[in-house]
Amino acid sequence: MKVPTISQSLEAPTGDGGTWRMVAEDNQEWQLAEMIDAIAAEVDRAEDTLALKSYARRVSFAVKALKLDLSVTVRRSGDGGVWFRTMMPGESGGTLLNLDFSQILESQLSELRAPLESSTAQPLHTLPGIREREIQALAAVSIFSLGDLERYTRAAPLMAEVGRKTGIPEHKLRRWRKLPALLSISPPGGASGDTVVVRGTHLGRQPPPGATVLFQERPAEILDWGETHMTVRIPPDVSGPGTLYAVLEGEPTNLLSWEAHTQARRGTAHEGSAREHVPHGRKSPRSGRRPLRSPRKPRHR
Amino acid sequence: MAAIPLANLLTLFIEGLVDQRERASPEAALRLLVEEVELQVPLFLHLVADGATAAPESSRRLLLTLPDVREAPAPRALGRLRVTLVPRSGEPTPVEEEAES
Structure with missing residues (x-):
């Protein structure tokens, strides 16, 4: 039987009976905050996966408490940081680390979706x-x-x-839903420093405080703004195909595919509309990796 | 060694419980409904890079490895996951639905 790699296995559909493999080289060191964030993200992922099913199935369960007893090695780095690494099978002599997430999960339960x-x-x-x-x-x-x-x-x-x-x-x-949406970009590609117009809906007459437009995760300078458009300057250091989206009032918009041209190609971009980036399911591309999905709003607990 | 991300394991647990509750139909003569489940699973837990993910908050995954029954893990090498699952509040049980009708 072919055994998938870690990245493949992480994206395998839940419950498909697929096999995951763990090798020692993948076991990373972590600091406590990183571990807590990772656990919270895992619980979020499970809740996201179950959310739609719960509405279709009338009943669902929630995680009330989660406790982890970890056998770890502990190391103090030169800058004073404390680093942990969980024990691999066959290792011995670890330190026991207990993590109790009851309180965090209680707060999650309190923000349950409407009945x-x-x-x-x-x-x-x-x-x-x-x-x-x-x-x-x-x-x-x-x-x-x-x-x-x-x-x-x-x-x-x-x-x-x-x-x-x-x-x-x-x-x-x-x-x-009357939420901000990005529809198209004109032109659909350009070089750093070029000006592009992004068409959309429900963008607001003025950019909301803290509004950002991101080309390949790099913020663009906003030159003009209206209810159905925004004019921005392509940020430096972007190249090749990528995505564009905005973060308005802390909420990410949908993604649009977009391509940064080299300076040599400047001016060859034709007028048109960039297509909306449509992920093909959680288990596919980004994520040849998992498919690129809407940016996840950070959850602070 | 077989492994599974924590989110996938939680999803599997919960889907199994939901199946049980859905099978406890009002027509059944004996209704046993799971109200709370506490699981204690011995396992190895690893934080691994999810190279396929661009978003910073999900750049690492928690991978759980269940011990092989043919092996005798070294003392204190095993960790333990303890999880308590409860029905989501605000939804009627099959018994409550029948009483309402």
Whole structure:
């Protein structure tokens, strides 16, 4: 049987019976804060995965408490930091480290999603421009009303997940939710220092405080802003294909594919619309890796 | 050695419990509903780089390795995961649904 690599195995569908492999070289050192962040992210991932299913299945469970007893080695670095590494099979003499996450998880429970009974009954066909097949695609993931749609798309990762499962472009879901959405870029490529216009909806008349537009994760200078457009300057040090998105009031928008040209190609970019970046499911590309999904909003606990 | 990320293990646990509750239909003569599950699993736990992930907050994954039953792990090498799972609050049990109807 072919044994997948770590990166492949991490993206294997849950419950598929696939085999994961762990090798000693992958066991990294960590500081306590990193471990706590990683555990919180794992719980988030599990909750994200289960969120849609819970609505479709009427019942669900939550993690009430999580405790870890870890056998670790401890090292003090030259700068005074304390580094841990968990023991591998066959090693002995470790230090026991107990981590109790009950309090963190209690706070997660308190922010549970609204119960099913509170769903607003306004039907989906009242949404502007919605098609019958889109209504059917939403119904297939148990979205039958505007209230369902609002709850299912409350967080950026869930919005992307609904888009993937229904085949409905994320910008369309965002327009229905009256959330900021990016539609296109003109031109769809350019060199550092060039000016591009990003078309969108519900962007606001003025950029909200702290608004950022990111080309390949690098912030761009904002030159002009309107309800349906923003003009920005391509930041330095970007190259090749990548993605563009904005962070408005702490919430990431949808992604658009975009390509940075070299200086030699400047001026050859044709006018047009960049296509929306559509991830193909959590278990695919980025993530030949896992597919690129909507930027995850950091959760602070 | 077989391993699984923590998030995937939690998902598997919870999906199994949801299946059980869904099978406890109102028509059943005897209804046993799981109200709280506490699991204590001996395992090796490793923090590994998820090279496929760009987002900084998810750049590391927690990989759990269950010990091979044919091996005798060295003393104190094994860690332990203890997790308590409860039904999500605010949802009716099958018994409550029947009483309401």
